[in-house]
Amino acid sequence: MKHFDAMLHVKGKSIFTGDIPEPEGTLHAAVFTSSCAHGKVLSVNTSEAEALPGVIKIITAENIPGENETGNIIMDEPLLAGETVHFIGEPVAIVLAETRHQAYKAVNAVSMEVEEYQAVIDPREAALRGDLIAPPRTFSCGDTEIALEECTHVISGVADTGGQEHLYLETQSALCVPGEGYALHITSSTQSPSFVQKIAARVLGIPIHLVQVDVLRLGGAFGGKEDQATPWAVMTALGTHLTGRPVKLVLKRHEDLVNTGKRHPYSFDFTIGLNEEGKILIWKVDYYQNSGAVSDLSTAILERSLFHCTGSYFIPNVVATGYCCRTNLAPNTAFRGFGGPQAMFVIEAAIHKASVETGIPVEKIQKMNLLQPGDLFPYGMEYTCDEVRNSWKLAEDFSQAAETRKAVQKFNSENRYLKKGISMMPVCFGISFTTTYLNQANALVHVYTDGSVGISTGAVEMGQGVNSRIRQVTANVFSIPVERTRVESTNTSRTANTSPTAASSAADMNGNAARIACCEIRARLLEVAAGELCCEVKQLQLKDSYVWNRQIKTNLSWNQLVTAAYMSRTDLSSHAHYATPGIHFDVTTEKGRPFAYHVAGTAVTEVTVDCLLGTYKVNRVSIVHHGGSQLNPLLDRGQVEGALLQGIGWVTIEELSWDSGSKRLLADALATYKVPDISFMPGEVNIIFAEGEELEDGVGLKGSKAIGEPPFMYGIGAWFAILSAMNAFNPKNFPGYIAPMTPERVLMTLTAGNRS
Ligand code: LUZ
Ligand code: MOS
Numbered sequence: 001m002k003h004f005d006a007m008l009h010v011k012g013k014s015i016f017t018g019d020i021p022e023p024e025g026t027l028h029a030a031v032f033t034s035s036c037a038h039g040k041v042l043s044v045n046t047s048e049a050e051a052l053p054g055v056i057k058i059i060t061a062e063n064i065p066g067e068n069e070t071g072n073i074i075m076d077e078p079l080l081a082g083e084t085v086h087f088i089g090e091p092v093a094i095v096l097a098e099t100r101h102q103a104y105k106a107v108n109a110v111s112m113e114v115e116e117y118q119a120v121i122d123p124r125e126a127a128l129r130g131d132l133i134a135p136p137r138t139f140s141c142g143d144t145e146i147a148l149e150e151c152t153h154v155i156s157g158v159a160d161t162g163g164q165e166h167l168y169l170e171t172q173s174a175l176c177v178p179g180e181g182y183a184l185h186i187t188s189s190t191q192s193p194s195f196v197q198k199i200a201a202r203v204l205g206i207p208i209h210l211v212q213v214d215v216l217r218l219g220g221a222f223g224g225k226e227d228q229a230t231p232w233a234v235m236t237a238l239g240t241h242l243t244g245r246p247v248k249l250v251l252k253r254h255e256d257l258v259n260t261g262k263r264h265p266y267s268f269d270f271t272i273g274l275n276e277e278g279k280i281l282i283w284k285v286d287y288y289q290n291s292g293a294v295s296d297l298s299t300a301i302l303e304r305s306l307f308h309c310t311g312s313y314f315i316p317n318v319v320a321t322g323y324c325c326r327t328n329l330a331p332n333t334a335f336r337g338f339g340g341p342q343a344m345f346v347i348e349a350a351i352h353k354a355s356v357e358t359g360i361p362v363e364k365i366q367k368m369n370l371l372q373p374g375d376l377f378p379y380g381m382e383y384t385c386d387e388v389r390n391s392w393k394l395a396e397d398f399s400q401a402a403e404t405r406k407a408v409q410k411f412n413s414e415n416r417y418l419k420k421g422i423s424m425m426p427v428c429f430g431i432s433f434t435t436t437y438l439n440q441a442n443a444l445v446h447v448y449t450d451g452s453v454g455i456s457t458g459a460v461e462m463g464q465g466v467n468s469r470i471r472q473v474t475a476n477v478f479s480i481p482v483e484r485t486r487v488e489s490t491n492t493s494r495t496a497n498t499s500p501t502a503a504s505s506a507a508d509m510n511g512n513a514a515r516i517a518c519c520e521i522r523a524r525l526l527e528v529a530a531g532e533l534c535c536e537v538k539q540l541q542l543k544d545s546y547v548w549n550r551q552i553k554t555n556l557s558w559n560q561l562v563t564a565a566y567m568s569r570t571d572l573s574s575h576a577h578y579a580t581p582g583i584h585f586d587v588t589t590e591k592g593r594p595f596a597y598h599v600a601g602t603a604v605t606e607v608t609v610d611c612l613l614g615t616y617k618v619n620r621v622s623i624v625h626h627g628g629s630q631l632n633p634l635l636d637r638g639q640v641e642g643a644l645l646q647g648i649g650w651v652t653i654e655e656l657s658w659d660s661g662s663k664r665l666l667a668d669a670l671a672t673y674k675v676p677d678i679s680f681m682p683g684e685v686n687i688i689f690a691e692g693e694e695l696e697d698g699v700g701l702k703g704s705k706a707i708g709e710p711p712f713m714y715g716i717g718a719w720f721a722i723l724s725a726m727n728a729f730n731p732k733n734f735p736g737y738i739a740p741m742t743p744e745r746v747l748m749t750l751t752a753g754n755r756s
Contacts, residue, residue, distance in 0.1 A: 003465045014220050016454025017173040017189045018250045027056055029239055029249040030103035032083035032093040032110040033259055037119035037328040037663035041083055049109035057243055062106050066205025070231050074295035079203055079231055086293035088664055089259035089330050096239050119663045123267055123290040123325035133291050133324040134299050135231035139306040141378040142317030147331060151273035153358050159349045159737035161342045163656045164263035164335055168673055169282045170219025172229055173250040176236035176281030183210045189218050190229035191460050192500035197492045199230050200237040215490040222332030225371035226500045227296050228260050257668050262648050263335035265290040266342040272350040278360045280369045282313045287322040292331035298324045303434050305339035307379055309340050311347040312388050312426035314375040330665055337712045340429055345714050349737035363424050380591035385693035387600035387626040390426050398688055399604035412728040417612045421725030425603045425717030429710040430595035431504055432583055438499040439580035441509035445517040447572040451559040453485040457510035458498025459491050464708060465635040469507045471557040472631055473702055475519035479542045480558055503705035509578050511701040518577035528565040532556055596699050601625035603714035609725040616722055618682040623714055626692040628705035640687050640711040647715015649676040651739040
């Protein structure tokens with residue numbers, strides 16, 4: 001089974017938003033943004049820009065006919081700045097011009113006077129000032145005070161994780177075309193067509209049914225287009241609404257880097273308590289989330305951190321508290337893992353520190369505390385399968401961990417400046433939107449008179465291959481070749497009120513909705529077949545493009561059946577809705593069963609550090625991943641490899657930094673923000689997909705488990721493997737539990753260690 005878009009991509013024939021031929025009269029939008037991180041807007045001067053050739057209109061907050069509000073969870077997100085600016089890159093005015101070049105020239109001619117306020121970019125500082133986006137939240141279980149008496153070791157520390165730029169290949173883009181009356185058709189590069197539709201209607205002050213949003217595919221997203229595609233699409237809608245002309249907006253890479261939010265940096269305080277043998281009894285952690293200037297998805301992301309506060313471990317006494325700290329950075333947002341990676345980094349850091357202070361090997365503490373069937377998470381859900389421990393054991397064997405450790409020791413004793421390190425990274429990730437109501441999807445399936453099938457769902461194809469999976473399940477229900485199916489663009493007029501393609505759940509949910517719709521059509525077709533063949537429906541089945549009667553192939557083919565159904569005036573279309581079963585969560589008690597299931601696996605990572613240069617190479621990563629019964633092994637492998645490398649990038653070379661004075665993003669180009677490239681790829685990536693837990697019917701997709709986000713966290717192992725290699729050079733080397741572990745950080749640590 002291949003990825004159906006592969007050929008189009010390779011030939012450059014896939015159509016992205018920016019490729020759509022511009023309708024006649026299209027205006028180009030460019031956005032004037034704040035270059036001040038925090039301040040009072042005294043004036044915005046557009047008159048010079050308005051006089052430039054080709055400029056048709058300049059839109060500011062006053063021109064907005066409806067509400068100047070793009071928020072989804074908390075209403076604190078103006079589309080265009082009003083009296084105050086809160087971050088560098090905050091949109092202030094939209095220029096519409098005949099050409100893109102003219103629009104950008106005019107943006108340069110807009111000016112703004114600002115009275116500067118103090119800008120804060122450190123989350124702890126924001127917390128001290130009481131500047132929180134929402135009240136703090138605490139997840140807890142057991143009693144950490146009583147358990148203290150049983151602890152032989154109590155270790156406290158701090159940790160920090162950095163942000164991460166999504167670097168989707170396709171920047172934020174949208175094209176809006178006017179329809180009849182006030183109707184609008186928006187093509188948007190969004191993971192959330194229904195959010196774009198809703199917010200466009202709100203900002204324009206028109207009903208939702210006048211706005212149609214269409215998404216063919218995205219050139220990557222990774223969470224960066226879950227919430228943050230919306231304002232740009234709404235700007236094109238606003239432009240069209242005010243001028244009656246099509247409006248196109250495609251951000252330049254630099255603009256996209258500066259103006260849009262990233263993965264949330266976190267700062268942590270922790271205390272871990274263990275008994276004599278190394279059993280973890282207590283886990284106390286505070287998350288200071290750097291939320292950025294407005295809420296965006298920050299509260300939901302913090303919630304997912306809390307859900308993953310114990311990582312892959314069972315800990316009986318827990319207090320985890322999270323703070324969404326409002327700072328003057330571009331609003332940080334969804335990014336693969338959605339708060340989970342940050343929580344998993346800090347628990348691994350604490351276990352590492354416990355190992356250093358107790359002398360118990362880190363992998364021994366890890367292994368002893370892995371989740372087992374029957375264990376309760378702090379949020380009250382039971383862990384019912386044994387995939388965490390199984391994957392650990394399989395990964396130990398598969399990677400030949402014991403032999404490798406010996407080889408690493410030997411290598412390290414024979415090499416003075418090159419040192420190797422190895423780490424184990426277990427992952428356990430909850431699948432479902434933590435916001436329960438988002439766990440619904442719908443699908444519309446048409447069987448056409450020639451027997452070909454058209455499918456519409458709420459899922460957005462962003463390169464992850466969701467459309468391929470949906471085609472597989474529908475072809476399977478009808479037992480026809482997958483080539484006879486097609487997934488249409490994601491369109492709010494065909495599938496309404498859809499959830500974002502996010503939380504690794506799009507294939508599970510939309511695939512099931514499509515499956516249900518196909519089953520309904522199949523039932524009708526089999527009724528028709530029973531009439532044609534003069535037999536009972538229950539003897540019949542569809543198989544290999546034919547109707548089969550009592551396991552024997554009949555002469556009635558799929559095509560003939562469809563024709564017969566049409567001639568007998570049978571409905572060949574179906575709409576279906578899917579709601580993930582069995583999930584609930586009570587935010588007053590912070591207990592429930594928020595996830596349909598968990599995905600688990602373990603990675604073993606080996607690295608070599610050059611202790612003179614501070615540079616490193618990831619030599620080998622061996623992964624055992626429990627993915628259920630695989631629907632599409634090739635896509636799964638692609639997701640695991642991509643997520644792994646993205647995770648390694650996050651904890652190693654991807655470093656965001658801001659100017660301490662102006663708070664300007666310094667990593668605002670690919671010259672100053674390094675992402676993994678082909679030469680950064682580990683020398684070897686070996687992946688075993690293992691079956692395990694059997695999901696109930698209608699959970700997962702035909703027995704397969706969600707794959708998008710969980711493998712991201714395997715990458716965290718690289719950080720600990722590098723630390724282990726540095727310690728082989730000098731056990732006193734300690735860079736702080738700070739990610740990313742850039743080569744600079746490694747070098748500074750090594751030289752500091754040598755001095756002491
Ligand atoms: N988006 C969201 C997500 O709105 N809720 C979630 O729980 C989630 N989880 C992962 C990624 N995106
Ligand atoms: Mo996401 S982080 O599943 O948009």
